[in-house]
Amino acid sequence: MSVALRRAATLGFSATLSALACFLFIRFIAYDGNDLLDFPRTLMIAVSTFWLAYGVSSACIGVLARTPAPPPHVLRPASADGRRVAIVVPVYNEDPPSTFSRIAAMDSSLERIGAGPEFHFAVLSDTTSSEVAQQEAAWFERLVGDRAAEGRMFYRRRPVNTGKKAGNIEDFISRSGGAYDYVLILDADSLMEGETILEMVRRMDADPKLGLLQTLPTIIHAQSFFGRAMQFSASYYSPIYARGLAWLQGREGPFWGHNAMVRTAAFAASCGLPVLSGKPPFGGHILSHDFVEAALLRRAGWDVYMLADLQGSYEESPPSLIDLSARDRRWCQGNLQHMRVIMAKGLKLPTRQHFATGIMSYLASPFWLFQLIVGIALVLQTTYIRPEYFARDFRLYPIWPRFDPERALALFALTMGILLAPKIFGLILMLLRRADRRASGGGIRLVLSSLIEMFLSALLAPILMLIQSGSVFQILLGRDTGWQPQRRDDGSIPFKDIVRRHRAHTVLGVLAGISAFMIATSLFLWMSPTILGLLLAIPLSWLSGQLGAGLALKRLGLLLTPEESQPPAIATRANELQIRNAAFGFDDEDGLKALYADEILRERHCEMLPSAPPRKRGVIETERALAEAKLVDAETIDEASSWLHPKERMVVLHDRALLNMLVHLKPRPPEAQAAE
Amino acid sequence: MKHSVDFPVDREVLPVRSKAGGRIAALPDAPLPMPKQVLEHRQGWLATLRSLLFGTMARS
Numbered sequence: 034m035s036v037a038l039r040r041a042a043t044l045g046f047s048a049t050l051s052a053l054a055c056f057l058f059i060r061f062i063a064y065d066g067n068d069l070l071d072f073p074r075t076l077m078i079a080v081s082t083f084w085l086a087y088g089v090s091s092a093c094i095g096v097l098a099r100t101p102a103p104p105p106h107v108l109r110p111a112s113a114d115g116r117r118v119a120i121v122v123p124v125y126n127e128d129p130p131s132t133f134s135r136i137a138a139m140d141s142s143l144e145r146i147g148a149g150p151e152f153h154f155a156v157l158s159d160t161t162s163s164e165v166a167q168q169e170a171a172w173f174e175r176l177v178g179d180r181a182a183e184g185r186m187f188y189r190r191r192p193v194n195t196g197k198k199a200g201n202i203e204d205f206i207s208r209s210g211g212a213y214d215y216v217l218i219l220d221a222d223s224l225m226e227g228e229t230i231l232e233m234v235r236r237m238d239a240d241p242k243l244g245l246l247q248t249l250p251t252i253i254h255a256q257s258f259f260g261r262a263m264q265f266s267a268s269y270y271s272p273i274y275a276r277g278l279a280w281l282q283g284r285e286g287p288f289w290g291h292n293a294m295v296r297t298a299a300f301a302a303s304c305g306l307p308v309l310s311g312k313p314p315f316g317g318h319i320l321s322h323d324f325v326e327a328a329l330l331r332r333a334g335w336d337v338y339m340l341a342d343l344q345g346s347y348e349e350s351p352p353s354l355i356d357l358s359a360r361d362r363r364w365c366q367g368n369l370q371h372m373r374v375i376m377a378k379g380l381k382l383p384t385r386q387h388f389a390t391g392i393m394s395y396l397a398s399p400f401w402l403f404q405l406i407v408g409i410a411l412v413l414q415t416t417y418i419r420p421e422y423f424a425r426d427f428r429l430y431p432i433w434p435r436f437d438p439e440r441a442l443a444l445f446a447l448t449m450g451i452l453l454a455p456k457i458f459g460l461i462l463m464l465l466r467r468a469d470r471r472a473s474g475g476g477i478r479l480v481l482s483s484l485i486e487m488f489l490s491a492l493l494a495p496i497l498m499l500i501q502s503g504s505v506f507q508i509l510l511g512r513d514t515g516w517q518p519q520r521r522d523d524g525s526i527p528f529k530d531i532v533r534r535h536r537a538h539t540v541l542g543v544l545a546g547i548s549a550f551m552i553a554t555s556l557f558l559w560m561s562p563t564i565l566g567l568l569l570a571i572p573l574s575w576l577s578g579q580l581g582a583g584l585a586l587k588r589l590g591l592l593l594t595p596e597e598s599q600p601p602a603i604a605t606r607a608n609e610l611q612i613r614n615a616a617f618g619f620d621d622e623d624g625l626k627a628l629y630a631d632e633i634l635r636e637r638h639c640e641m642l643p644s645a646p647p648r649k650r651g652v653i654e655t656e657r658a659l660a661e662a663k664l665v666d667a668e669t670i671d672e673a674s675s676w677l678h679p680k681e682r683m684v685v686l687h688d689r690a691l692l693n694m695l696v697h698l699k700p701r702p703p704e705a706q707a708a709e
Numbered sequence: 710m711k712h713s714v715d716f717p718v719d720r721e722v723l724p725v726r727s728k729a730g731g732r733i734a735a736l737p738d739a740p741l742p743m744p745k746q747v748l749e750h751r752q753g754w755l756a757t758l759r760s761l762l763f764g765t766m767a768r769s
Binding site: 155189548 | 730735736738742743746748759
């Protein structure tokens with residue numbers, strides 16, 4: 034069956050399910066005594082169900098479909114056959130020991146299969162913290178020494194992170210892309226086996242029309258309760274979803290921004306991202322750049338393909354609900370920004386559909402919220418306001434408004450069926466596969482783990498719905514930035530911040546619960562999953578980030594994934610290196626003081642700095658001017674270090690003249706020196 | 710101003726010196742231009758409708 038026919042059949046199936054949901058909904062609301070909002074409510078049901086059904090269809094197809102035929106390739110000896118490949122790792126205030134441990138592990142994995150020399154690593158830093166930047170430089174130097182990687186490992190830092198990650202990659206390709214046939218784009222938490230990288234090169238090599246090859250990263254290293262639940266869910270659900278997606282999309286596949294290889298010339302020629310007119314959140318730099326880059330490659334005639342079954346590609350996931358919601362805020366803004374480009378000239382139809390799916394994944398939440406609010410309002414109305422028993426048209430009998438539990442149940446069953454079908458299919462597949470079943474702790478533990486995961490997802494769903502609805506409203510009101518969690522030294526989020534983040538959700542849960550109970554017990558029961566999730570928002574969010582809960586379940590063999598039972602070799606290696614690196618312990622150093630004290634470090638640091646463009650007369654950069662003024666005023670390095678704010682510290686770190694001022698400061702106060 | 714020393718700059722990007730004192734090569738100087746794409750030139754509704762009706766079937 035051609036890809037177009039597959040797609041048409043899936044769209045048809047989704048439309049049928051959507052129509053069925055509408056039919057059940059109309060049957061349900063026909064006797065509620067209110068017609069005013071019936072049309073928008075039905076429309077929202079139609080759109081939401083269609084979107085849900087399309088996603089679920091992909092997953093169901095993934096269960097049934099055979100693995101799609103990959104692009105042809107010729108098996109070659111273990112080498113990139115003279116091709117030069119850049120493995121780029123964009124970083125932004127990440128933990129340097131972890132990032133550099135992963136790079137060392139990947140380099141080691143490539144070396145083991147004899148494929149080292151053709152693969153260059155480039156750490157592209159957009160880090161804005163002077164301390165982290167300083168650590169990155171120090172760790173990089175250690176990495177190059179440890180791996181004897183002079184000439185094939187690079188580090189560069191941009192003083193200003195224009196265009197964020199997309200701008201970072203673009204900067205690399207514009208400067209150095211001509212030296213490489215392919216670029217493997219990673220995230221700071223990505224990890225890939227050498228053999229996987231080499232296989233991607235082979236596939237790209239054998240398929241000259243292929244512009245981008247995306248792998249399906251497996252989530253590893255989760256420890257917290259929430260992280261392990263997501264990891265478990267992804268381990269049995271993601272492969273079937275991705276296989277279905279690959280079957281449906283063929284060579285018009287997705288790009289998820291990392292763990293993917295691009296043909297450098299194709300990417301450079303097609304993916305120069307414009308700055309959209311107007312201000313953020315809808316204008317400015319494109320945030321969710323990956324979807325747009327895939328669209329541009331397709332527009333230029335290049336194929337974009339997902340290798341759903343290629344093993345050896347890993348990533349990590351957010352450890353708590355709050356971390357997920359902070360990431361979600363960025364993705365929400367990025368996806369809604371696609372409304373500006375969805376109609377761009379020349380885009381392929383499946384591309385527009387990708388954009389629409391991404392937009393809908395966030396609009397679905399306010400739709401659900403609207404349904405809930407209208408539902409409560411209508412029940413309130415029928416309870417406290419005298420209904421219209423006699424319609425304007427002639428009828429023999431009065432209209433008796435009623436809440437029909439049987440019809441409501443039919444609609445509920447259909448929705449639950451759509452939501453749970455892929456998870457249940459995925460679970461059945463895991464149970465049928467002996468190796469997977471054993472690696473997940475056996476059949477009983479697998480079923481128990483699935484129940485825990487589904488229960489947690491159901492409780493978290495209304496909280497996420499409110500968070501996403503809030504994000505959508507904020508963005509529609511033109512607010513560019515979202516809430517960022519504060520962190521303790523151990524990386525956890527303070528309890529008072531969790532309370533502040535979720536107190537409104539809890540209040541809403543209490544109000545909804547009391548209102549529903551006052552109106553009718555049946556309504557309370559009907560809404561209880563939503564109410565319970567909201568009431569428990571604070572403890573659930575706190576529990577989600579707890580390492581203890583995650584590890585306790587691990588000890589019981591619950592939420593276990595095959596990668597946890599038998600960790601991939603590369604993950605074990607990266608862990609070992611990270612533990613060793615953590616023992617070195619120079620992470621807490623003050624970056625500026627380290628440069629002040631160590632002349633050799635300072636000299637190397639200055640050599641790494643890119644040339645500063647000549648300053649335009651009359652243009653004063655606030656941070657630089659303030660940093661310079663503070664350095665002039667300071668007498669000791671301690672004073673300067675305590676006076677400079679983070680942005681000013683970063684300016685000093687990137688400016689040779691300011692660094693020179695810094696090194697001329699005294700080490701301690703004059704009176705202390707005089708006393709000596 | 711106490712200090713106004715500026716440093717001579719002779720490189721565009723980033724060589725680092727190794728522990729042994731030897732130079733680690735800078736990122737290759739191999740520019741590959743990335744022309745800005747046009748995304749705000751919209752396709753009309755009619756063309757979209759046409760592609761909606763015929764585009765899906767046109768390509769597999």
